[in-house]
Amino acid sequence: MGGWNVIMIGFGAAIFIALSYISVPKGPNQTWAITYLAQLHPLITPKSTGGIHEELMFGTH
Known part of the structure; x- marks a missing residue:
């Protein structure tokens, strides 16, 4: 059989x-x-533009 299977x-x-x-x-x-x-699972991480999301995530007030 050999290559015939492939x-x-x-x-x-x-x-x-x-x-x-x-x-x-x-x-x-x-x-x-x-x-x-x-949109649910992006291959490239979206870049944040700053604002409240970044403050909540990194704790900078």
Whole structure:
């Protein structure tokens, strides 16, 4: 079997990806979940502009 397992799994994954792409509903609001999750868990920490948030967090009055 050897290398045929890798080829068959790759072929199966390609079919799964193609079917997933076809079955997903398309429209103007298709990326709302990605935007929402990016706001919940940002990859880059938002920079504070100062103000009450920074005072409460670091204790500077």
